[in-house]
Amino acid sequence: xxxxxxxxxxxxxxxxxxxxxxxxxxxxxxxxxxxxxxxxxxxxxxxxxxxxxxxxxxxxxxxxxxxxxxxxxxxxxxxxxxxxxxxxxxxxxxxxxxxxxxxxxxxxxxxxxxxxxxxxxxxxxxxxxxxxxxxxxxxxxxxxxxxxxxxxxxxxxxxxxxxxxxxxxxxxxxxxxxxxxxxxxxxxxxxxxxxxxxxxxxxxxxxxxxxxxxxxxxxxxxxxxxxxxxxxxxxxxxxxxxxxxxxxxxxxxxxxxxxxxxxxxxxxxxxxxxxxxxxxxxxxxxxxxxxxxxxxxxxxxxxxxxxxxxxxxxxxxxxxxxxxxxxxxxxxxxxxxxxxxxxxxxxxxxxxxxxxxxxxxxxxxxxxxxxxxxxxxxxxxxxxxxxxxxxxxxxxxxxxxxxxxxxxxxxxxxxxxxxxxxxxxxxxxxxxxxxxxxxxxxxxxxxxxxxxxxxxxxxxxxxxxxxxxxxxxxxxxxxxxxxxxxxxxxxx
Numbered sequence: 001x002x003x004x005x006x007x008x009x010x011x012x013x014x015x016x017x018x019x020x021x022x023x024x025x026x027x028x029x030x031x032x033x034x035x036x037x038x039x040x041x042x043x044x045x046x047x048x049x050x051x052x053x054x055x056x057x058x059x060x061x062x063x064x065x066x067x068x069x070x071x072x073x074x075x076x077x078x079x080x081x082x083x084x085x086x087x088x089x090x091x092x093x094x095x096x097x098x099x100x101x102x103x104x105x106x107x108x109x110x111x112x113x114x115x116x117x118x119x120x121x122x123x124x125x126x127x128x129x130x131x132x133x134x135x136x137x138x139x140x141x142x143x144x145x146x147x148x149x150x151x152x153x154x155x156x157x158x159x160x161x162x163x164x165x166x167x168x169x170x171x172x173x174x175x176x177x178x179x180x181x182x183x184x185x186x187x188x189x190x191x192x193x194x195x196x197x198x199x200x201x202x203x204x205x206x207x208x209x210x211x212x213x214x215x216x217x218x219x220x221x222x223x224x225x226x227x228x229x230x231x232x233x234x235x236x237x238x239x240x241x242x243x244x245x246x247x248x249x250x251x252x253x254x255x256x257x258x259x260x261x262x263x264x265x266x267x268x269x270x271x272x273x274x275x276x277x278x279x280x281x282x283x284x285x286x287x288x289x290x291x292x293x294x295x296x297x298x299x300x301x302x303x304x305x306x307x308x309x310x311x312x313x314x315x316x317x318x319x320x321x322x323x324x325x326x327x328x329x330x331x332x333x334x335x336x337x338x339x340x341x342x343x344x345x346x347x348x349x350x351x352x353x354x355x356x357x358x359x360x361x362x363x364x365x366x367x368x369x370x371x372x373x374x375x376x377x378x379x380x381x382x383x384x385x386x387x388x389x390x391x392x393x394x395x396x397x398x399x400x401x402x403x404x405x406x407x408x409x410x411x412x413x414x415x416x417x418x419x420x421x422x423x424x425x426x427x428x429x430x431x432x433x434x435x436x437x438x439x440x441x442x443x444x445x446x447x448x449x450x451x452x453x454x455x456x457x458x459x460x461x462x463x464x465x466x467x468x469x470x471x472x473x474x475x476x477x478x479x480x481x482x483x484x485x486x487x488x489x490x491x492x
Contacts, residue, residue: 005055005069006280008098008273009048009082012036012125012151013246015273016051018059018066019280030058031273035178044078045086049296052091070094070283070290072101072275074129083293090297094283094290098122099140101278102244103133104289108281111266112242118266119238121226121257123247125151128222130229132238144229149215149222151247155181157214158206162195168204171197180206187211188249212252219253223260230261240264246272 001022008015018030034051042050048071059066071093073079079095102120106112112135122129127150131143158180162168168176179195186193187208194203230238241263247253248271258265268274282290 002284003059003064003066004280004284005052005059005066006072006101006276006278006283007048007051007055007070008072008101008275008279009044009051009078010074010098010124010126010275011078014047014051015276016055017273017276017280018055018064019277019284020064021284029270029273029277030055030062031270031276032058033272035181037174037178039174043084043086044081045084045295046088048082049086049088049091052093052295053088068094068280068283068286070096070101070279070281071295072096072098072279074098079291082295085294085298086296087298088296091295093293093295094279094286095293096279096282096290098275099129099131099143100289101275101282103138103140103278104282105274105278106133106242106266106268107135107138108278109268111268112240115239117236117238118240118242119226119230119261119263120242120244121248123149123151123222123243123245123253125246128225128245130226132234132236133242134236142229142232142234146222146225148225149218149247149253151181151184153218154184154211154215154247158184158211161210161214162204162206168195168197184211185246185249188251211250215250215252219250219256222253223256226257227260227262230263238263240266242266242268244268244271244274248272 001020003018003020006017006019013036014034016032016034020028022028032051032054034047034054036047040047052069056066069091071082073082073095074097082093083095099120102122106118106120112118112133115135117132117134119130119132127145127147129143129145132141133139134141155177159173159177162176162180163173176195176197179197183193183195183206187206190208192205192207194205196203226241230241241258241261243254243257243265248267254265254267270277279290
């Protein structure tokens with residue numbers, strides 16, 4: 001026993017058939033119809049995949065496994081839309097032309113095998129299709145499409161009829177049209193029916209007489225076109241007319257087409273699902289008339305789903321972090337790491353008290369007795385080698401340590417109060433060179449033994465004024481630029 005699934009995906013409703021064939025060749029079918037709502041937001045592939053899900057669930061309920069899936073299409077554009085993946089699970093399907101599916105079903109059931117040629121009249125939701133079939137050769141020819149009659153047009157006429165009477169006032173037009181479509185199918189076998197819209201206690205009655213009154217102009221036009229098609233000269237004149245499609249259930253349309261064509265009628269069982277059953281049979285057989293394709297595999301998303309919101313949040317967080325980092329760098333935020341070449345200089349002015357009065361002993365005067373400056377230089381660069389021309393540590397040949405504190409001579413000029421200044425971190429990619437201020441007058445000061453090496457402040461720092469020299473002790477002369485301490489001559 002094998003089970004296959006067939007679907008007919010035209011421009012109207014989607015017909016689904018679960019076809020099971022036993023060892024004796026007997027078939028059992030389960031039919032379902034999906035009403036297509038153009039406002040559902042789904043593509044053709046998404047609707048077909050929804051029909052597949054519905055029928056696979058029905059197969060699980062019956063403890064059967066579906067082997068192959070066939071989908072019948074009418075135009076090449078519909079085939080491309082169905083095979084465009086779409087939403088839902090990804091599945092492999094067999095794409096079959098609608099004319100091939102109908103022909104295969106009619107020949108496999110033996111309904112047209114005794115005729116040399118037949119004309120197939122497919123009465124669907126969007127129009128009427130006419131084509132001839134040669135059962136012996138399976139040749140399909142003389143295809144013709146007409147919009148003289150269609151199921152959607154009849155549904156719209158019936159909806160307008162009920163709406164104009166005020167019996168379905170205040171209801172959505174799509175809901176009323178769906179109810180009218182169901183009533184049309186019921187009136188094909190019953191003389192009257194009722195539409196349940198909103199309140200079940202107030203049904204709206206509809207009769208077959210009202211339906212035939214709306215259908216008669218279209219049915220007459222369709223019957224005339226079939227008669228003209230049959231009368232067209234061709235190599236093999238059709239011997240029978242086969243009526244398929246949903247509108248073939250309506251007695252008025254069926255009788256007019258058979259009467260005007262003058263051919264023997266063939267009315268297959270369940271004419272609305274003939275294409276779906278043929279697609280299921282071809283998919284199970286795996287013939288060359290079907291084409292393998294894939295449907296589904298694409299996720300359904302919108303702008304308010306979780307994934308787009310997460311991506312937008314990540315981008316917004318990254319932009320805010322970038323703005324904060326750039327703002328911190330421009331504002332000199334201490335939290336921003338500095339470059340290795342930046343230099344931090346802290347200048348602090350301190351005032352030293354004058355030395356005690358001299359006791360007559362011969363002493364070497366200090367190199368500087370005026371107020372001193374202590375400058376703390378913090379450098380991330382390696383310590384520079386001091387040469388002989390700097391006047392600092394001449395002749396020693398050593399290097400200053402990487403972290404050093406040096407004393408600088410105070411600039412001349414009056415001052416009232418020592419000041420303290422701090423230079424912020426440099427934003428330049430290279431260190432700022434030091435410039436002596438004020439410039440030396442003729443020669444550079446030397447360091448006395450035991451004195452700390454001196455250097456000049458950066459050019460960007462303002463000169464620090466010093467208080468006037470004390471009257472009790474004259475300023476000591478500058479020591480000559482020598483490496484050794486001068487000695488005094490003994491008295492004669």
